Amino acid sequence: MASITRIECGARMSKAVVHGDTVYLAGIVASDTKLDITGQTKDVLAQIDDLLAKAGTDKSKLLRTNIWITDMKNFAAMNAVWDGWVSQGNTPARATVEAGLATPDYLVEIMVVAAK
Amino acid sequence: MASITRIECGARMSKAVVHGDTVYLAGIVASDTKLDITGQTKDVLAQIDDLLAKAGTDKSKLLRTNIWITDMKNFAAMNAVWDGWVSQGNTPARATVEAGLATPDYLVEIMVVAAK
């Protein structure tokens, strides 16, 4: 039976859960919601880098990514940041759809699964 | 090669699929759609408890959770039920977004991955 390790385990959710050699991150939103889509995407991906590091892995081991954006008009700007961030040769399976987020201030939310 | 066990395997989907020591549940909606958001969330989480038990596990081993609600005005009420249900010290990675569900009567749908 594989071990379970929880990172930044709060009362509602954990920011990351490691099960054996699979790492599940929470849906991450920007810490600074005054930023535009470019800034929020950078903010989110920096948090993901940090959480992956805490889980003992990094973006070169991404397996699957779900992205929610509140308006598809922001798709190209989000992708421009994503394309510059993601590890070339190691891109994950990905899906992006449009959805409302917890507050109108959030423009993008990203949830990843990675290998350890 | 890890074994696959399917629970309540219907013609369209299974309610749960166990692969090795990972348990994938279907998106669960309320069995009684006349309930309000509080009642529907309790209904859904009771079904999840039951399915996790059939899979040989429980909510203390949740890894990842996706929640869809039809209106963010219900976010706080859903969270109130969630916070009282989830196993403290063992919270999963979670994301909640707003989306339309199969019928307008459904207010919330929850899909979890757990360890066995």
Next chain:
Amino acid sequence: MASITRIECGARMSKAVVHGDTVYLAGIVASDTKLDITGQTKDVLAQIDDLLAKAGTDKSKLLRTNIWITDMKNFAAMNAVWDGWVSQGNTPARATVEAGLATPDYLVEIMVVAAK
């Protein structure tokens, strides 16, 4: 540590990522967006068959499926194609919600996880 193999690995995403004996596919949309919901669903499922084959598996080993459709009025027509395609006795855990997709021409997007 389980190996990672990426299939059709592009600069933005991979079409499939194999981690140990778990296969993560990207969200797949129709290659021909002039098709109606029936045609687009068939188109998507044919691409999924092809990607699962490239990953060394098939639809009888589906574990989990997320479906996004742009309008729930298309739910029954999508399900009619799905029900005829999915491997009876081997159906995955599934959730379907309504969401906007990358362009208005896409009517359905499907993302699966399978065992190898």
